[in-house]
Amino acid sequence: MPGTTFTFQEITEAQMLPRLIRLGPNLFGAVFMLMKLLPARYILRRASERGELGPDTTIVETTSGTFGLALAMQAALMQHELTLVSDPAIDANLYRRLTDLGARVEICPEPDPIGGYQAVRLRRLAEIRAERLDSFCPEQYSNPDNPASYGVVAEQLATALGQIDCVIGPVGSGGSMCGTVRGLREHTPQTRAVGVDTHRSVLFGQPDGHRLLRGLGNSLWPANLDHAVFDEVHWCTAAEAYSATRRLHARHALFQGPTSGAAYLAAEWYARSHPDQLCVVMLPDEGYRYQATVYDDAWLADNDYVLAERPKEPVETDRADRPAAHWSRLAWGRRRYEEVPGAVPRTTGLPSAATPSPKAER
Known part of the structure; x- marks a missing residue:
């Protein structure tokens, strides 16, 4: 009008x-249609504002669910490469949608005796970051x-x-x-x-x-x-x-x-x-x-x-x-x-979410 x-x-x-x-x-x-859109968009935009996410920076994260989908949507809009580390629990329809959005999805086939698939995925994530000089990890579990x-x-x-x-x-x-x-x-x-x-x-x-x-x-x-x-x-x-x-x-x-x-x-x-x-x-x-x-x-x-x-x-x-x-x-x-009575003791020595790349340290 x-x-x-x-x-x-x-x-x-x-x-x-x-x-x-x-x-x-x-x-x-x-x-929510997809709640994880909120932190995914906010984290990536804040990282870009701080200079942690440059034009050629690869985004890497561990996820088997909707945070990965939210990252894939935002990464596609921002034209960034995205690598996701997941496990066999990821369903075929989600996997297809992630790859349609351009994400590379790596599956960890076996769980860790302590920490399950999460621990294995975090270790693999740290290895990928060590291999890539220019990467950014949203670290949804620890990023404030x-x-x-x-x-x-x-x-x-x-x-x-x-x-x-x-x-x-x-x-x-x-x-x-x-x-x-x-x-x-x-x-x-x-x-x-x-x-x-x-x-x-x-x-x-x-x-x-x-x-x-x-x-x-x-x-x-x-x-x-x-x-x-x-x-x-x-x-x-x-x-x-x-x-x-x-x-x-x-x-x-x-x-x-x-x-x-x-x-x-x-x-x-x-x-x-x-x-x-x-x-x-x-x-x-x-x-x-x-x-x-x-x-x-x-x-x-x-x-x-x-x-x-x-x-x-x-x-x-x-x-x-x-x-x-x-x-x-x-x-x-x-x-x-x-x-809290009965809470099992926390296990120490579990892998960190990611190893910072030189760009992420700035």
Whole structure:
């Protein structure tokens, strides 16, 4: 129309912030198309501003999930080469999309006895960086720009909803929950944080082991995970997360992935149990990668993921290393990791995320 001014954005900028959707009387969803676009774009742009990412610098990172996709999208727009170190858990559709975007994907076939695939991938990442004189690693697990990028989400939530009493969300690198909650607590220190993890993830004190639910949890302790941010922690199984994912779709028409389902499982219960609190649940990415799995009834049945009965509340536990075999909850109380009963001792001597190149040292 004459006189109308349009603002055009890159696709990563246009899609990085969530839509705010009402899910209940006191529960809102921060619904992302691809949450990792936010830290990927922020980290790369900040690195470019600091001179760490020159015109010929190769970007290298370890990932088996959506952070890799977000990096591939932003790297393609910025016309940078990208090498991703991953493992067999990466699905074929994601692999194809990454390579279509021009990324080189290297698969580490076997896990490490201590630290699993994460440790192996980090070692290979360090080797690649040592071979390349001009490289930059976003280091999503330790780069403070990861949680810092979520300051804009905290501002969005506060502006739209006012005082937020509780934020519930899945935890992997620690960036989204720690960054968002810290931003909110600058104005409302009482804002509570509920982290959602899965069994056999070390993040909140369980012994490391094989995890069926991907996209949250970890075999290593990310530096960006500030345990003192969290008021409580929930652990859930893959079957419980998948069931909640399908319920989120059937009830609210939100087609999200299983990490969103895990967060919704905890958030629906928390909001119902605290009707006087205004709650927000972080729903990280859409469900298109899971059409042949989580959204396929036959696949769920064949893999024994169909629940006989939907759990209505978590089992309470007072030790990090003794959660129930299904959905469970621990009052974390904003304590440091070492202060929580039963938290397994942290393993030392694990590889660093990356060896800095000469350019990165400047």
